[in-house]
Structure formats: C-alpha cells, structure tokens
Amino acid sequence: MPAVVRGGRRQNSQAPKRGAPAGASRGGxxxxxxxxxxxxxxxxxxxxxxxxxxxxxxxxxxxxxxxxxxxxxxxxxxxxxxxxxxxxxxLGLTLDRVHITGASEEATPSIRRALQVQAGQPITTLDLAAIQARVQSVGWVESARVVRLLPDTLIVEVVEHDRLAVWQTGGRAFVVDGSGKIIPGADPGRYPALPLIVGQGADQAASEILPLLDQRPRLMSRVDALVRVDERRWDLRLKDGSL
Missing domain, CATH: 1.20.1280 (Monooxygenase)
Incomplete structure (x- = not known):
C-alpha cells in the first residue's frame, strides 16, 4: 500500500477570488x-x-x-x-484598466501574463480572440471571455477548473479536477481541506466515489485518505489509523 503523506495546516480549499507588448505584425x-x-x-x-x-x-x-x-x-x-x-x-482610446473576474489569487498572475497587453496601447487594436485563446491555454482556466469596454477597459471573465482532490502518486502530489486532470501550477500544500486520494488510477476514479462519500458527511469527516488498490477498489484510511 502506498505511503500516505500530507502536510500543511487546514484552511479553506478555495483560494480567495480575485491581467506586457501585444500583437504580431499585421499582414495583407x-x-x-x-x-x-x-x-x-x-x-x-x-x-x-x-x-x-x-x-x-x-x-x-x-x-x-x-x-x-x-x-x-x-x-x-x-x-x-x-x-x-x-x-x-x-481620441483617448487607450488601455488603462484590466479587470479579471472569476480567477483565484493563485491563478491570477498566470492569467495576467497570458494577456500580453500593456497600459497605453490603443484599445481598438486589441485582438480579443487571440487574448481569449491565450487565457484559455493557462492550466487553471476551463473557459474565458474577453470584453473590450470603451474607452479604456479590458474585462476578462474566467471559469477555473474545479479542484476535486489532492492526488498522491509516485512520491509526488498534484491537484486534480473533476475529470481527473492535473491542474498545472496548483500547489497541493494550499489545499489541505481537499480529499486526499492515493495510488495509481485514483485520479480517474475519484469522481465516482467522492460524491458518494459527500452524502455521508460523518464518515467523510473521519477519512484521512482514500487509497486505490490494484485500480479496482478503495481502502479508506481513517484519521485514527484504522482501515
């Protein structure tokens, strides 16, 4: 059975909610x-x-x-x-403000870098589709919408991947979303309140068992980790050390 190691103090599983030169040369x-x-x-x-x-x-x-x-x-x-x-x-139509909504504090810096815009550039020349594509390429982001608000504001609305669990495998830990995909850049140490799943295949199977455990909050409150065994079944390791 894989060793279960988890550090960090308990905190809210959701980080607090909280966009440099742009544009390639234009052609024909x-x-x-x-x-x-x-x-x-x-x-x-x-x-x-x-x-x-x-x-x-x-x-x-x-x-x-x-x-x-x-x-x-x-x-x-x-x-x-x-x-x-x-x-x-x-006419004063230059970028002065960027508002990002729906992004966590942890994800916001990556999203701002992906925007590739800078204050003072003409707002009418911004390629909104290209900006949206860059934002959606950020590992945190599931979808994004970019709106130009004249005369000087760019609004970026983001929906992030949900954080389902912390997955421990091969001596490393990752934050995974509801589909079992690793969220790049997410620090597992910042999500000690997320369920801990352990072992090969646990990332893909977690979305099936966790909703069932959520229906039994008293049992879930006693669970320290869910260990995937032979990619077929789960062992529940309780906080008192029992299985």
Whole structure:
C-alpha cells in the first residue's frame, strides 16, 4: 500500500477570488476582418463632428503616404491598422484598466501574463480572440471571455477548473479536477481541506466515489485518505489509523 503523506495546516480549499507588448505584425488580405473590426469599434463611438473630421483627415494622410511611396496592396491593411491606432490614441482610446473576474489569487498572475497587453496601447487594436485563446491555454482556466469596454477597459471573465482532490502518486502530489486532470501550477500544500486520494488510477476514479462519500458527511469527516488498490477498489484510511 502506498505511503500516505500530507502536510500543511487546514484552511479553506478555495483560494480567495480575485491581467506586457501585444500583437504580431499585421499582414495583407488575411487581416481584413480584424481591421474591419477595429474600424467598427471606432464607429460605435458617439464622436463630435470635429473628432470625426480629425479621424478622417488622419486616415487620408496615412493612405496617401502608402500610395505615394508605392506600397504594395498587402501593406495597405497594416497601414490602415496604424492609422486606426493613431486615431484611437488621439481620441483617448487607450488601455488603462484590466479587470479579471472569476480567477483565484493563485491563478491570477498566470492569467495576467497570458494577456500580453500593456497600459497605453490603443484599445481598438486589441485582438480579443487571440487574448481569449491565450487565457484559455493557462492550466487553471476551463473557459474565458474577453470584453473590450470603451474607452479604456479590458474585462476578462474566467471559469477555473474545479479542484476535486489532492492526488498522491509516485512520491509526488498534484491537484486534480473533476475529470481527473492535473491542474498545472496548483500547489497541493494550499489545499489541505481537499480529499486526499492515493495510488495509481485514483485520479480517474475519484469522481465516482467522492460524491458518494459527500452524502455521508460523518464518515467523510473521519477519512484521512482514500487509497486505490490494484485500480479496482478503495481502502479508506481513517484519521485514527484504522482501515
């Protein structure tokens, strides 16, 4: 039977609830939808006639420079992007705040690094789909939604993987979610209140037995660890040392 080792003092199993340069270079026709989206974002603003004239004048200048210098068609999209960014900055449409909701204190730093945004960049040029994909690639995150709130705020809504148990195997410990997958970056020492499961296959089978034990809170309160034996059955190790 595997040795059961667990440290750390008891605490709440849920961490307290608590987003640097972005963007690759823009290309030609493949970037047309993204460029259109940025222009559309500007179009949703209630701008004064003077602001509209400034924006149009800036756009004409940028396009004129492109044509005058003999730029190829596949560079026009990038130049329009630059023009939109210039107009956005002139109108004060720059990123100033990032709000992350649904993320634990432990996961928030990884999510912020994945955003790859920085204060002061034009908010209309942010690629929300790319930001969402990066956030969802973070091990903690099950799903994410990214919203641009003009004039200066980015909102990131996150749903994290649930923490089901601490799995001990091969002399190491991991935090696993409801499907038995290891949550990268999760420190088992921060979740002493989670059930402790031990042995090969325990990670995949835990989602079947733990709900049954939750229906018997008096028994569950006496359990120190659930030990998987031969990937077929469970031994319950109680806090008094008995099985």
């Amino acid at each position: 026709p493949r970037n047309a939808p993204a460029t259109a989206a940025k222009v559309a974002a500007l179009g949703k603003l209630d701008l004064s006639p003077r602001a509209v004239m400034i924006a149009l004048f800036s756009g004409v200048i940028v396009l004129g420079i492109v044509l005058a210098t003999g730029a190829r068609a596949d560079r026009i999209g990038a130049s329009i992007d630059q023009g939109v960014a210039s107009v956005a900055s002139g």
